[in-house]
Amino acid sequence: MMEGNSSIVTEFFLTGFPGLHPEYYSLASAVLFSVYLLILIGNATVFLLFATNRCLHKPMYYIIINLCACDILFSTTTLPKIISKYWFQSGTISFTACFVQMYFVHYLGTVNSNVLFLMAFDRYLAICHPLRYPNFLTKSNVYILSVTVWIVGMAGALMLVIRAYPLPYCASNIINHCYCDHISITLLACTDRTPYGFPAFLVAMFALLGPLAFIIFSYCSIIMAVRKIANLQGRLKSLSTxxxxxxxxxxxxxxxxxxxxxSNVGITFSADMRIVIIMLYSLTPPMINPLIYCLRTRDIKQMLIKRLKKIKIGIEIKFSH
Structure with a gap:
């Protein structure tokens, strides 16, 4: 905190889902823990397949590994604390820890958007400029792009923390959320939030809509390129990738x-519903993404089937003995 300010808050309290009755706390912690476990197992499986199969060492899969890492880190940043709230009735988080969590929430959100940008860029080059694809998206270039994605995301999140941390927090310390984010924290400041809220809004829109604009452009270009393919089978094959x-x-x-x-057309949600929606769109993709990789990506699907067959044969041999 900035020396001489009027903050008296030393810790925050996460409400989680405000309308949840205490008798459902155990169920809530069990569900959240199961989600966390599925995220870890699913993404760790993709990591293991990538590490043990050199045929997966292609640009597209390097990008997927970045997304897996981001999903694991985001869930590890947000879920353990809210699980402990419902499991051990421990909803408090220290002042500094809350801002550390806020930093990683916004940082990893930016990284996630930028990785999705790389995914769209990969498909754009592969379909719209196939001759340039192997020359441009080499392993070394993918390394550089991946590192850039992780570095670029630091600035915006750091700016949010630097501007929010010194504010005077002298009123309520109750955060109506499952984790600390910029809006939830700065709403508790005993000062006018406008000078801090608008720059944060611009950072969020740039991090979210900047990559989205290119993603829309790339897939429009892909659709136009696929339409030029005369063969129906060729069109379907291109789209399947x-x-x-x-x-x-x-x-x-x-x-x-x-x-x-x-929110801009006047549709309002209750506090519980808003938090449920946020948690759903924050945690559903990390949980489902590995399933999509394994079922919809041919190389990963084949590697997984081979690995499962080896395990099955090993078990059969063990029981036969």
Whole structure:
């Protein structure tokens, strides 16, 4: 905190789902823990397949690994604390820890958007400029793009924390959310939020809508390029290579755009419903993405089937002995 300010808050309290009755706390913690476990197992499985199969060391899969890492880190940043609230009735989080969590929530959200941008860029080059694809998206270039994605996301999140941390917090310390984010924290400041809220809104829109604009452009270009393919089978094959990325992108962006548009046309949600929607669109993609990779991506699907067959044969041999 900035020396000499009037903050008296030393810790915050996360309400989680405000309308949830205490008798359902155990169920809520069990559901959230199961979601966290599924996210870890699913994304760790993709990591393992990638690490043990050199045939997956292609640009598209390097980009997918970035998304897996982002999903694991985001869920690890947000879920353990809210699980402990319902499991151990421990909803408090220290002042500094709350801002650390806020930083990673916004940082990883930006990284996620930028990784989806890379996914769209990969498919755009592969279909619209196939001759340039192998020369441009080499392993070294993908490394550079991946590192850039993780570095670029730091600035905006850091700016949010630097501007919000010194504010005077002298009123309520109750955060109506499952984790600390910029809006939830700055609403508790004993000062006019406008000078801090508008720049934060611009950062959020740039991080979310900037990549989305290119994603829309790239898939419009892909559709136009596919329409020029005379062979129907060729069209379907080209589109099938885009389907996993497109599903992942829609899962990430559609709920966020819906909530944003709803708030601007006068549709309001209760506090419980708003938090449920936020948690659904924050945690559903990390949980479902590995399933999409394994079922919709041919190479990963084949590697997974081979691995499961080996395990099955090993079990049969063990029982035969």
């Amino acid at each position: 885009c389907s996993p990325q497109l599903i992942i992108i829609l899962l990430y962006y559609l709920p966020r755009c819906f909530v944003y548009l709803a």
